[in-house]
Amino acid sequence: MNSSRHFDFIIAGAGAAGLSLIWNFLSADELKEKSILLADRVLKPVRDKTWCFWDDKQHKFGDLIFHSWESLEVRALGAIFSEKLNDYRYHCVKSDDYAEKILEIARKSPNVTLLETDIQEFGYEDGRAVMRSSEGLFTAGHIFQSALRPPGFQKLKLDVSLLQHFTGWHIHTNEPVFDPAKATFMDFDVPQGNGVTFVYVLPFNRHEALVEYTLFSEELITDEEYEIGLKNYIDERLGLSSGQYAITYTEKGVIPMEDRRYPAQYCRRVWNVGTMGGLTKPSTGYTFTRIQQHSAEITRALVQGAQPSSRAMSPYRFRVYDMMLLYNLHRHPDTSIRIFHDLFLKNRFDRILQFLEEKTRFHQELKIMSSVPWLPFFRAIYKMKHRIFTGA
Numbered sequence: 001m002n003s004s005r006h007f008d009f010i011i012a013g014a015g016a017a018g019l020s021l022i023w024n025f026l027s028a029d030e031l032k033e034k035s036i037l038l039a040d041r042v043l044k045p046v047r048d049k050t051w052c053f054w055d056d057k058q059h060k061f062g063d064l065i066f067h068s069w070e071s072l073e074v075r076a077l078g079a080i081f082s083e084k085l086n087d088y089r090y091h092c093v094k095s096d097d098y099a100e101k102i103l104e105i106a107r108k109s110p111n112v113t114l115l116e117t118d119i120q121e122f123g124y125e126d127g128r129a130v131m132r133s134s135e136g137l138f139t140a141g142h143i144f145q146s147a148l149r150p151p152g153f154q155k156l157k158l159d160v161s162l163l164q165h166f167t168g169w170h171i172h173t174n175e176p177v178f179d180p181a182k183a184t185f186m187d188f189d190v191p192q193g194n195g196v197t198f199v200y201v202l203p204f205n206r207h208e209a210l211v212e213y214t215l216f217s218e219e220l221i222t223d224e225e226y227e228i229g230l231k232n233y234i235d236e237r238l239g240l241s242s243g244q245y246a247i248t249y250t251e252k253g254v255i256p257m258e259d260r261r262y263p264a265q266y267c268r269r270v271w272n273v274g275t276m277g278g279l280t281k282p283s284t285g286y287t288f289t290r291i292q293q294h295s296a297e298i299t300r301a302l303v304q305g306a307q308p309s310s311r312a313m314s315p316y317r318f319r320v321y322d323m324m325l326l327y328n329l330h331r332h333p334d335t336s337i338r339i340f341h342d343l344f345l346k347n348r349f350d351r352i353l354q355f356l357e358e359k360t361r362f363h364q365e366l367k368i369m370s371s372v373p374w375l376p377f378f379r380a381i382y383k384m385k386h387r388i389f390t391g392a
């Protein structure tokens with residue numbers, strides 16, 4: 001390791017956010033001379049996440065895309081909505097491919113130092129950002145951290161806190177049963193009971209798919225319950241008994257879905273990024289695209305010699321929409337499925353994705369709102385008025 005313990009930048013945490021950030025830094029000519037420390041417990045590729053997101057056909061991920069789908073399907077209340085996308089493609093990237101590519105670029109960069117360490121704390125001393133770790137103390141002009149919860153996290157205003165939790169099986173089937181051009185985005189026609197429950201299916205070829213059993217609820221369920229949910233789905237929806245497929249990989253995850261406003265900074269000169277920066281969209285759990293946007297924004301600011309921005313990721317009106325949907329997902333799961341049903345019944349998939357990506361205009365949002373039951377949203381406004389009318 002570089003013997004210096006001071007760097008221009010420390011990137012603390014090398015998951016989706018930390019790696020995206022270093023990739024952006026190393027792509028910016030203006031930052032080529034900056035010394036960077038990349039720190040994580042483990043700095044090697046691990047296959048533990050499959051990140052899905054939508055983007056146009058000219059996405060910037062090149063050969064990192066493991067698979068893309070041009071059509072999506074949603075099932076709710078007995079109806080099937082299936083559509084070919086015009087403006088978008090639904091893509092997925094495997095976490096090990098992403099880490100392998102970006103870590104290799106980092107290793108080849110003379111200005112980057114990699115450090116495997118247990119990060120313990122951040123602080124600000126004598127005009128410098130400080131990282132304390134099992135390998136000792138390191139300082140920097142700025143630290144970007146995705147490893148630790150910001151101080152005071154538990155005291156932040158919070159009305160709805162749900163978990164999106166799931167177990168997925170990557171299965172290989174004996175017979176060719178999948179259509180690799182079409183992903184099941186959400187299938188709500190599964191037994192409900194522990195919270196809003198759905199399955200999504202990502203087929204990679206005729207024989208292979210990732211099938212994920214997902215819930216939005218306050219409590220996790222047992223491993224056995226996920227397993228039963230997956231087995232029943234594969235049996236009943238895909239028509240495959242246990243002898244007709246093999247499980248080649250299991251993915252588990254928990255993503256926070258909450259209306260807490262995460263602070264932009266941990267302390268002076270230490271910036272929160274990724275999930276710790278509150279980049280997870282509260283009503284959907286999607287984070288990957290927002291991480292990429294945030295990294296690009298931070299890089300642009302540093303290139304211009306400016307401070308990274310402290311503004312919230314989402315504009316006010318989208319925070320309000322998120323709060324209203326989150327409230328319904330929490331308090332009225334049955335109504336939420338009706339909302340999804342009407343949303344996909346009355347709007348094009350491209351428009352819904354554009355809305356979820358927060359790229360719609362207000363008049364388009366009014367049209368979307370008028371396509372779903374109003375009462376639950378008025379009720380949510382009433383129940384959440386103390387938040388909505390104080391800046392959300």
Ligand SMILES: Cc1cc2nc3c(=O)[nH]c(=O)nc-3n(C[C@H](O)[C@H](O)[C@H](O)COP(=O)(O)OP(=O)(O)OC[C@H]3O[C@@H](n4cnc5c(N)ncnc54)[C@H](O)[C@@H]3O)c2cc1C
Nearest residue numbers: 013014015016017041051052119147253274275286287288
């Ligand atoms: C299984 C799974 C699937 C997901 N799928 C999607 C998806 O399809 N689409 C989407 O948009 N979002 C998805 N998400 C949500 C989100 O995109 C991911 O959680 C994403 O990885 C968040 O990035 P991050 O950098 O904030 O956190 P992480 O990727 O978890 O990175 C944090 C890093 O910090 C390191 N670290 C933590 N604590 C310490 C410490 N004390 N010392 C040293 N290192 C430490 C960890 O080792 C890790 O490498 C998924 C989440 C999970 C869990």
